[in-house]
Amino acid sequence: MSAANLILDTDSYKFGHYLQYPPGTAALSSYIETRGAPDLVDVQFFGLQMFLKDALARPVTRAHVEEAEAIVTAHGQPFNRAGWMHIVEAHGGFLPLVIEALPEGVVTRRGVPLVQVANTDPACAWLVSHIETALIRAVWYPSTVAGTVRRIKLALAGALERTSDTPEALLPTRLLDYGARGVASYEQAGIGGVAHLLHFAQTDTMPAIVYARRFYGAEMAGTSMPASEHSTMTAWGGDREAEAFSAMIDQFAPVGAFAVVSDSYDIATAVSETWGKRLRDKVKASGATVHIRPDSGDPIETPIQVIQQLDYRFGSTPNRKGFKVLDRAVRVIQGDGITLSDMNQILSRLEAFGYAAENISFAMGSRILQRVDRDQFGFTMKANARLDNAGKWHDVWKRPATMNVKATKAGRQAVVMGGLGLEAVRLDQLAGRENLLQPVWRNGALLKDWSLREVRARAAQA
Structure with a gap:
């Protein structure tokens, strides 16, 4: 079995979803946000670029389709062979998706969309839901580590401001990452380790250096x-x-x-x-x-x-x-x-x-790289719009009567700068304002390649 088979990087029940959408559905739109009190300005968006340059940059092949079909059908789920072969033959194996995202490194309040994704091929509306598992994982984990480390940085910055003569020069060296041995995989060490390096310049997690170089162009992201x-x-x-x-x-x-x-x-x-x-x-x-x-x-x-x-x-x-x-x-x-x-x-x-x-100075390992979870900031990905064959978008939303915190946004979303920071608005109500949700990926092509220097500068402003 290929560990790089993107078709299998999802939840089992997703394989039957291509049979469940309304007839005439040409596209679906979904967005990623964090749930919780909207006054908490502590969500730091980071890490999507690693997923785009790694998992999405590898095309799906016929061999992947055949491998996935054998596994999924034996597993008890239907398999969309025609849909996946269409992607292989019509798109060279690259997923026909457009992904919009905020600039990496920004800090915002909960409830503001961080990512929005839609399919670009009417034959692949089911693909947006299928990619949810991998996409939200690619966002929640590095963003949660970055947000956790940011809280630590703020505490250290306050102490240095009160007691030291050169707090800004000292701050980047105050927290070392010792987490490589405390995580579940090399990949996790690399992804989480780069999130730590948004705020600090010293690490003993070597995979973080490798990932920062590979995915953010940092020749040397941290010292030891x-x-x-x-x-x-x-x-x-x-x-x-x-x-x-x-x-x-x-x-x-x-x-x-x-x-x-x-x-x-x-x-x-x-x-x-x-x-x-x-x-x-x-x-x-x-x-x-x-x-x-x-x-x-x-x-x-x-x-x-x-x-x-x-x-x-x-x-x-x-x-x-x-x-x-x-x-x-x-x-x-x-x-x-x-x-x-x-x-x-x-x-x-x-x-x-x-x-x-x-x-x-301090060192942390599993506290920052392992002891985090999706619920810490309440990351979720939800559908917000459906495009019909006539080219009209229809709102998609949910409003659970017993749990209002799980209500979702209706309609294609945009993010603008408001009086209190970043705010979510409907795309059809943008009214000429700049939409900060910008395309970063389209049909296999990376549209924005953030450097670690740029992301660090943005993180430092928060």
Whole structure:
């Protein structure tokens, strides 16, 4: 079986839908939005381009059709062989769809359409529903990661603004992505990892670098620094931990910055005695910055105690805002199952103790790349219009009597800039205003190729 068979990238029940639409249906239109309170301006649209350049850029072939037919019919569902062969023979295997989308990176309120899709071949009205599963997945996951990381960035930005002299320069390095091992696949690591890179410039998720280069033209989207793990430290033995730390200085001081996990045995002793006494002069003389990583203990108390111990051994100086900044030779990185709540508590307590937020950076893995779901922002894709054979669009909508939150928009949609930000309007009521839902894909052709630089600039304005 081909993992790249787009026909099979859907829900089972979709295969029978081509038999269910009204006769004379020439086209369907559907849109993607997020449900929820419309005053929540926190939805960040991102990631569709990866799907367009990857899955939709690969044509469906006769072999795909035959493979899908055998599987689907054995599965108990009808199969639209004629429809799929029409796509192969009339369109070279490229799906006859037009996809409109907002510019990637924008932040908007819930209830504003992010994507709108319709078929361009009257014989393929059923295709819009068939592509829903893959299309909404391509949007909800990277957009949810981007929105989650944006919330973290705002918290970090606030702490840096209050306590550091150069908050804008420091912010991009405050959150590292450690999520590659905590997700379900290489693809997820790449997609989610690029979403993290909208807001930050450091990552240890290598697939993110690959995906940013492949799909957004970023020659190098993020940096990493040399770092130890427990195996490289404990391999020296408990009585030689100081030698292990010292070897890290020898190997990586020329790089300028490196991280050393320091809790293999006793984090307090490692910081106060090994780093703070035995290796203090060597660290300072090296000219590098050692990022000491406490990887166990209380997630809030431990990093604060490490910073206080480093201050005692290495010293600190007040910045222009009156907050203490550790000697440049040492910093702390905390990444042991940290949550946004933990981070806020650490930052607020450091501030209360008179320490600048720049003394610490954070790392997250599954918290940002794996522990997200479609319901977090309420992503949904719904039909909103049907075109008949006479060329007239008819409104399509639903209004559940028992759950108004699931009511959908009727009619082809547009998005305009209003007094409170982006707003949804009917396309037939655009009245000369600029429609920000612009075609990005038509019949196998990519119409807009956003660079990561452009998307990052847009994300930074939100």
